[in-house]
Amino acid sequence: MRAAQPTATTRRLEAHLHRRARWRWPEIVFWVAALGAIVVLPSRAALINEILIAGLFALSLDLILGLTGIVSLGQAAFFGLGAYSAAILASKGFADPTLGLLFGAAIAAVLGLATAPLLLRGGDLTRLMVTLGVSLMLGELANRNGWLTGGADGLNFSMGKVLGLFPIGFTGQRNAALYSFAALFILFAVARRLAQSPFGLALAAIRENRLRAGALGIATSRRIVAIYTVSAAYAGAAGALLAETTQIVSLDLFDFHRSADVMLMLIIGGAGYLYGGIIGAAVFIVLRDVISAATPEYWEFWIGALLVVLVLIGRERIHDFAVRAASSLAPDAARGDAA
Amino acid sequence: MSVPALEARGLVKQFGALLATDDVSFTIQAGARQALIGPNGAGKTTLINLLTGVVEPTEGQVLLQDHNVTALSSSQRVRLGLSRTFQINQLFPHLTPAESLGLAISERNGSGADFWRVAGTRPAIVAEIEELLTRFGLEGEMDQPTRKLxxxxxxxxxxALALATRPRVLLLDEPAAGVPEEERQDILAALSALPADVAILLIEHDMDLVFTFATRISVLVAGRLLTEGEPEEIAADERVRAVYLGEDAG
Amino acid sequence: MLTILFDGVAYGMLLFVLASGLSVTLGLMNFINLAHGAFAMVGGYVTALLMNRAGVPFLVTLPAAFLIPAILGVALERTLYRRLYGASPLDQVLFTIGLVLMAMPIADFFLGDEPQQVNLPAWLSGSATVYGVGISLYRLFIVAVCGAIAALLQIFLVRTRFGAQLRAAVDDTRVADGLGINVDRIFAVAFAVGSGLAGLGGALAADVVGGIDPSFPVKFLVTFLIVVTIGGANGILGALFGALLLGVLDVAGKYYVPSIGGFIIYGVMVVTLVLRPQGMFARGDGR
Known part of the structure; x- marks a missing residue:
């Protein structure tokens, strides 16, 4: 045992293990800037709202892909389910946004828990196909049960005020963006905490080397099921936010391209450090806005080209470069690798 | 004799037409320093996989402290005190040594599912990480990503990772494999400093290492245990010389 | 009833030709090429444009619908795809999604988003009644052509030296290399043939799916993946089986139980994957 007086090694060890626990100034700047954008650019509130929601959606994917290394092409299943759950609840007269948000997340979590065991066997290829299949089945289910979902016409409904005070939707777009901001920030803080816990460390171990994780006694299957459920809840919450702030849902929420887009956002921003999804969502949506203003219909080409280049250069190499660049800007903020 | 720390009873493993393990029985006593040697292809890796539960035996049993663990998974056996190292490094490339060890320790003491407390805030865990880092001379590298070590x-x-699970039996699969000469001494020192109450089975090609470390040696040839005994007996055994040492010296 | 069965078989045959290239790259080479549908789109466009703008007869356009995508495939394989053979599935997915995202606006830019129709020659339109079963002539034509292609492919892969070399190369690239097999060339040829067949399938499918438009690569992507998933690593016969099953289930399902529709095929895929997660693709992919 060590002496009661902490040694230099102990202090260094503690500092190392807690290095990400404290909020660093670049993080604070990031959140203040996001909030500031809503206040300063009220005319852009709808766009910012879209970015915040897409950012939460991408964060949900980061929990399984970035933290745990489980690939998925079916995240739209939970997004769509969350959106429809909130929409149906509201159309039945329970129009409180917070309630709808929790409800959407909870229903999506149930589906996540139910389908997580499908991910435990097989490799990445199997997982990509299974998750894709589940989301397609769900979309078809929504399509065929028009009595509940409105079918191809979608659902229109009206929402109550957030906390009974702030109207959201077309007349309250700034409120809507603030509401999404609050939800994103709270869920982000929870995810951030989770990533630094022993549970989060175990997820990183599963990503890095599942064989060794099992050899350390980690119940890898249970951990994967748990994080997949949490990720589903996050995606469901994002879907619910979109439904509530636009007050319309339609079948395209389940589309394959939703799952693909959210993966692109995460990859553009970089997976594994939680901010990547939000940054990627901002880049993706702003790019789309700018390019489609110049050449409508062809903006996808540039996103595609960006992806091809990203992969050819190597995501790892770009990430290493970014870490080095960040550490030269803020030496202690970017120390070590993202985990 | 007390209850053996680990016991194999009539282990058989058949892969199609290949008999990889042929009726192997042996025991490892608590605190033993035992070595398992054998030429390439003798079935050493299969035997480890059978003992740790990576592969299911066709016949036979594995007992840990007299408990039959044959039906348990690898991670369940780890929690019962059977741990191993890998011949080819199986580490977490982007985690640091401190994080990797902290992970193993929290998993062992039951806080592995804790998702709210920041890792490394429990003083007992921090102390244990530090103790392991110091023992294996990794303090200097504790905050470097493992892949850069x-x-x-x-x-x-x-x-160190295997030891962090507090095993009663530790299987070391060629711990010195591929280590350059100048770092070899560190491995030897670490091995001789392993806790005395942990039973160790060393699988190794390097005869110098085997004869300095082990007090008992088992020889595996073509899936069968050829012989077992003290290092002097094994060194003097004509059959062992013929199949193994002869090959090595030749 | 038999008419529906026949339509299902014809649709399945068509899916087989469209997806057979994918069953080689994904099923055998373990490369996830989500851009496969783009080659089918190119083939469809080649036939439609040659017919509508140059007045070339339908049958004469088909070889071009095979060759042009094949050449395009080989060019992309040599320059881009080959760099990703060893990459992670995620990288392959991202890369090929990127290619799809680029291919669709390119098609849109040059040809517009209106579907390009393929007008069948008179001798292929219309239908005949055989033993009281109404059969569309074009469906019959599809079954004949696609059946012939399936047979040729099977012979090509099982009986010829090339087929043996491809299987060896897929099984263990390094060993095949050591045996003097030119792995690079084998993969390039396999990729070219797969892309060409996709193009031919696209040309044949144009009439059935109501014309070729820029969204073709995405619209049928999932269907292709399901064919390969169900067929798995069992080579050409597996893909043929998967395609026929899917074709019949889809056509019959949409006719008899329209309320469930596409649900059936997705369900079949997920169940197959859950029951045989590793056997599904050639050597599994580790973990």
Whole structure:
């Protein structure tokens, strides 16, 4: 045992293990800037709202892909389910946004828990196909049960005020963006905490080397099921936010391209450090806005080209470069690798 | 004799037409320093996989402290005190040694599912991480990503991780494999400093290492146990010389 | 009833030709090429444009619908795809999604988003009644052509030296290399043939799916993946089986139980994957 007086090694060890626990100034700047954008650019509130929601959606994917290394092409299943759950609840007269948000997340979590065991066997290829299949089945289910979902016409409904005070939707777009901001920030803080816990460390171990994780006694299957459920809840919450702030849902929420887009956002921003999804969502949506203003219909080409280049250069190499660049800007903020 | 720490009873493993393990029985006493040697292809890796539960035996049993663990998974056996290292490093490349060890320790003491407390805030865990880092000479590298460590240090971490699960039986699969000469001494020192109450089975090609470390040696040839005994007996055994040492010296 | 069965078989045959290239790259080479549908789109466009703008007869356009995508495939394989053979599935997915995202606006830019129709020659339109079963002539034509292609492919892969070399190369690239097999060339040829067949399938499918438009690569992507998933690593016969099953289930399902529709095929895929997660693709992919 060590002496009661902490040694230099102990202090260094503690500092190392807690290095990400404290909020660093670049993080604070990031959140203040996001909030500031809503206040300063009220005319852009709808766009910012879209970015915040897409950012939460991408964060949900980061929990399984970035933290745990489980690939998925079916995240739209939970997004769509969350959106429809909130929409149906509201159309039945329970129009409180917070309630709808929790409800959407909870229903999506149930589906996540139910389908997580499908991910435990097989490799990445199997997982990509299974998750894709589940989301397609769900979309078809929504399509065929028009009595509940409105079918191809979608659902229109009206929402109550957030906390009974702030109207959201077309007349309250700034409120809507603030509401999404609050939800994103709270869920982000929870995810951030989770990533630094022993549970989060175990997820990183599963990503890095599942064989060794099992050899350390980690119940890898249970951990994967748990994080997949949490990720589903996050995606469901994002879907619910979109439904509530636009007050319309339609079948395209389940589309394959939703799952693909959210993966692109995460990859553009970089997976594994939680901010990547939000940054990627901002880049993706702003790019789309700018390019489609110049050449409508062809903006996808540039996103595609960006992806091809990203992969050819190597995501790892770009990430290493970014870490080095960040550490030269803020030496202690970017120390070590993202985990 | 007390209850053996680990016992194999009539283990058989058949892969199609290949009999990889042929009726192997042996025991490892608590605190033993035992070695398992044998030429390439003798079935050493299969035997480890059978003992740790990576592969299911066709016949036979594995007993840990007299408990039959044959039906348990690898991670369940780890929790019962059977741990191993890997011949080829199986580490977490982007985690640091401190994080890797902290992970193993929290998993062992039951806080592995804790998702709210920041890792490394429990003083007992921090103290234990530090103790292991110091013992294996990894304090200097504790906050470096594992992939950036020199190979010898990675081998040490491999052993430290296995030890962090507090095993009663530890299987070391060629711990010195591929370690450059100048870092070799560190591995040897680490091995001789392993806790005395942990039973160790060393699988190794390097005869110098085997004869300095082990007090008892088992020889595996073509899936069968050829013989077992003290190092002097094994060194003097004509059959062992013929199949193994002869090959090595030739 | 038999008419529906026949339509299902014809649709399945068509899916087989469209997806057979994918069953080689994904099923055998373990490369996830989500851009496969783009080659089918190119083939469809080649036939439609040659017919509508140059007045070339339908049958004469088909070889071009095979060759042009094949050449395009080989060019992309040599320059881009080959760099990703060893990459992670995620990288392959991202890369090929990127290619799809680029291919669709390119098609849109040059040809517009209106579907390009393929007008069948008179001798292929219309239908005949055989033993009281109404059969569309074009469906019959599809079954004949696609059946012939399936047979040729099977012979090509099982009986010829090339087929043996491809299987060896897929099984263990390094060993095949050591045996003097030119792995690079084998993969390039396999990729070219797969892309060409996709193009031919696209040309044949144009009439059935109501014309070729820029969204073709995405619209049928999932269907292709399901064919390969169900067929798995069992080579050409597996893909043929998967395609026929899917074709019949889809056509019959949409006719008899329209309320469930596409649900059936997705369900079949997920169940197959859950029951045989590793056997599904050639050597599994580790973990």
């Amino acid at each position: 020199p190979y010898g240090k990675q081998r040490l971490l491999e052993i």
